[in-house]
Amino acid sequence: DAKTTQPPSMDCAEGRAANLPCNHSTISGNEYVYWYRQIHSQGPQYIIHGLKNNETNEMASLIITEDRKSSTLILPHATLRDTAVYYCIVVRTNAGKSTFGDGTTLTVKP
Amino acid sequence: DVKVTQSSRYLVKRTGEKVFLECVQDMDHENMFWYRQDPGLGLRLIYFSYDVKMKEKGDIPEGYSVSREKKERFSLILESASTNQTSMYLCASSLIARGGLGELFFGEGSRLTVL
Numbered sequence: 001d002a003k004t005t006q007p008p009s010m011d012c013a014e015g016r017a018a019n020l021p022c023n024h025s026t027i028s029g030n031e032y033v034y035w036y037r038q039i040h041s042q043g044p045q046y047i048i049h050g051l052k053n054n055e056t057n058e059m060a061s062l063i064i065t066e067d068r069k070s071s072t073l074i075l076p077h078a079t080l081r082d083t084a085v086y087y088c089i090v091v092r093t094n095a096g097k098s099t100f101g102d103g104t105t106l107t108v109k110p
Numbered sequence: 111d112v113k114v115t116q117s118s119r120y121l122v123k124r125t126g127e128k129v130f131l132e133c134v135q136d137m138d139h140e141n142m143f144w145y146r147q148d149p150g151l152g153l154r155l156i157y158f159s160y161d162v163k164m165k166e167k168g169d170i171p172e173g174y175s176v177s178r179e180k181k182e183r184f185s186l187i188l189e190s191a192s193t194n195q196t197s198m199y200l201c202a203s204s205l206i207a208r209g210g211l212g213e214l215f216f217g218e219g220s221r222l223t224v225l
Contacts, residue, residue, distance in 0.1 A: 041219075042219075043216030044214070044216050046213040046214060099154070099169060100145070100152045102152045103152060
């Protein structure tokens, strides 16, 4: 599986959009990008995933660059409850394993 | 809702003890996983299983074994616990999906302290 690189921490003002970047320059054609978040003392929670098209659900939007070497998770209107560690991972199709990096600690400030 | 239940939230064991961490999921998922999480190291995959009685090593299998006798249950075993196995252990499950490994559903975690 391709390795991902994320900034260790980011701040965002409450009510503003939070844009979390992820670099996955070694991604291959059959690998998907997944995003999870982990709120303190809980297990990680799935947010969204995509292959090459942009995706949107009730939680967030995922923008993947045309060359697929990077992506951005967008929380359109961040709230204090969005303060968490956000993990970007890359996973091969039907592959069983995944490896989480250190993620980005997002702090939403009032 | 999918529920992944880990048997104990907090355990304290002594060096050399055998430790069992149990995980049960209620959604008939094929895949089950065990991770450990340590500050500064993120989540690291220990073992995973994609079917009953099947298992594959993850990134850090040393010192651990697993058992999957039933589809809904995946156990992590520390044959002889050591202090460097003090950690948060997270179990997860997922369906087999065309979109990669599918959405992972995590349990709440088991915090193990080995004295």
